[in-house]
Amino acid sequence: MSTRKEHKGGYQTTYFDGDTVETGKGERGPRVRRVPSGDSVERLVCPECNFINYENPLMVVGAVVTFGDKFLLCKRSIEPRAGFWTIPAGYMELHETPLDGAKREAVEEANAAIEIDALLAIYTIPRISQVQMIYRASLPEPHFSPGPESTDVGLFSWDEIPWQEIAFPTVHWALNHFQEVRGQSAFAPFTNPEGATGTL
Amino acid sequence: MSTRKEHKGGYQTTYFDGDTVETGKGERGPRVRRVPSGDSVERLVCPECNFINYENPLMVVGAVVTFGDKFLLCKRSIEPRAGFWTIPAGYMELHETPLDGAKREAVEEANAAIEIDALLAIYTIPRISQVQMIYRASLPEPHFSPGPESTDVGLFSWDEIPWQEIAFPTVHWALNHFQEVRGQSAFAPFTNPEGATGTL
Numbered sequence: 001m002s003t004r005k006e007h008k009g010g011y012q013t014t015y016f017d018g019d020t021v022e023t024g025k026g027e028r029g030p031r032v033r034r035v036p037s038g039d040s041v042e043r044l045v046c047p048e049c050n051f052i053n054y055e056n057p058l059m060v061v062g063a064v065v066t067f068g069d070k071f072l073l074c075k076r077s078i079e080p081r082a083g084f085w086t087i088p089a090g091y092m093e094l095h096e097t098p099l100d101g102a103k104r105e106a107v108e109e110a111n112a113a114i115e116i117d118a119l120l121a122i123y124t125i126p127r128i129s130q131v132q133m134i135y136r137a138s139l140p141e142p143h144f145s146p147g148p149e150s151t152d153v154g155l156f157s158w159d160e161i162p163w164q165e166i167a168f169p170t171v172h173w174a175l176n177h178f179q180e181v182r183g184q185s186a187f188a189p190f191t192n193p194e195g196a197t198g199t200l
Numbered sequence: 201m202s203t204r205k206e207h208k209g210g211y212q213t214t215y216f217d218g219d220t221v222e223t224g225k226g227e228r229g230p231r232v233r234r235v236p237s238g239d240s241v242e243r244l245v246c247p248e249c250n251f252i253n254y255e256n257p258l259m260v261v262g263a264v265v266t267f268g269d270k271f272l273l274c275k276r277s278i279e280p281r282a283g284f285w286t287i288p289a290g291y292m293e294l295h296e297t298p299l300d301g302a303k304r305e306a307v308e309e310a311n312a313a314i315e316i317d318a319l320l321a322i323y324t325i326p327r328i329s330q331v332q333m334i335y336r337a338s339l340p341e342p343h344f345s346p347g348p349e350s351t352d353v354g355l356f357s358w359d360e361i362p363w364q365e366i367a368f369p370t371v372h373w374a375l376n377h378f379q380e381v382r383g384q385s386a387f388a389p390f391t392n393p394e395g396a397t398g399t400l
Contacts, residue, residue: 028248028249029246029249029251030251041293046229046249048249049228049229049246050229051230051253053253056256056258056259057292057294058256059256059259059331092256092331093257094255094257095327097324097326098322098324098331119388119389122319122333124297126295126297129294131292131298133322186386186387186388187386187388188318188319188386188387188389189319189389
């Protein structure tokens with residue numbers, strides 16, 4: 001999945017589904033926490049220019065993609081979890097729909113033109129303020145290759161999935177939830193497994 | 201629905217589901233568009249301190265709330281659409297789940313303790329980079345009153361709904377989608393009506 005650096009104003013980098021790395025508290029820029037006029041929540045404000053750094057939850061969009069009875073997985077070329085396998089997914093961009101975002105990520109990570117047929121699950125990871133919208137999709141043709149964020153892309157039957165080398169808990173959840181509704185045309189989307197918060 | 205000002209770094213205010221107001225391009229703060237090192241998309245950067253203002257889609261969470269065969273609606277006290285009726289909904293905050301956010305908004309706007317049973321719809325308004333997750337909920341007791349963002353709160357039968365005074369297109373969509381699956385226990389969540397983009 002995507003590792004575009006996020007989003008705390010250049011002072012802290014929170015990777016997708018995972019680690020947080022301090023990139024250096026600057027001596028300039030938004031660095032003072034206060035409640036702006038007319039607001040009720042503390043925000044990070046720049047004391048020089050009064051720029052307000054609003055922070056909001058981030059949306060991840062992705063898909064469990066199948067070709068026949070096989071699953072499309074991508075081996076990550078980048079941290080976090082470089083060398084581990086994931087479904088194509090990443091941060092939703094401005095001015096796109098979740099569906100368009102999930103299709104874009106499949107192109108970026110696997111050069112795969114996918115067809116989406118249902119919303120499989122919405123996972124939420126409050127610790128990192130992330131909501132993941134994961135779709136059920138298929139690959140009309142077995143055409144794919146590694147994109148810039150992948151070193152390898154492959155199709156795996158259920159028994160061939162490298163379960164010990166899966167990048168993120170949500171990938172486990174999504175693959176298992178897919179199996180539960182395989183062949184069903186209408187279903188309510190799944191949420192986090194009971195008690196699971198996505199902590200790595 | 202919420203009108204917390206959003207989120208373009210203090211330079212532009214995009215109201216929920218609606219209007220954009222320029223609040224003044226400053227001579228300081230993030231104001232230069234450039235592609236940061238290691239990135240592929242132009243961001244608004246502060247030329248003094250190199251602060252990067254990442255912008256991402258915003259999530260709105262809310263609910264169609266019923267008590268018996270009646271719908272809970274709130275009359276907005278604030279712009280945009282002051283004096284018009286809405287379902288309780290607003291921006292999701294950091295470190296909450298979509299469910300918790302929808303419950304919080306019902307408290308804030310209608311002092312209503314709701315019970316959520318299903319995801320009704322996901323609407324997307326790419327023009328303003330907004331995704332709305334609207335749930336189906338009920339009010340166990342008919343206890344409610346106007347919160348700070350409402351001048352009035354009421355229960356309306358379907359025929360009593362003030363259709364000419366509904367605040368936003370997505371409120372129309374949500375109420376109609378609710379009716380389509382009334383009494384159904386499992387269904388796939390709706391998306392935008394065919395061709396509808398949420399433009400006011």
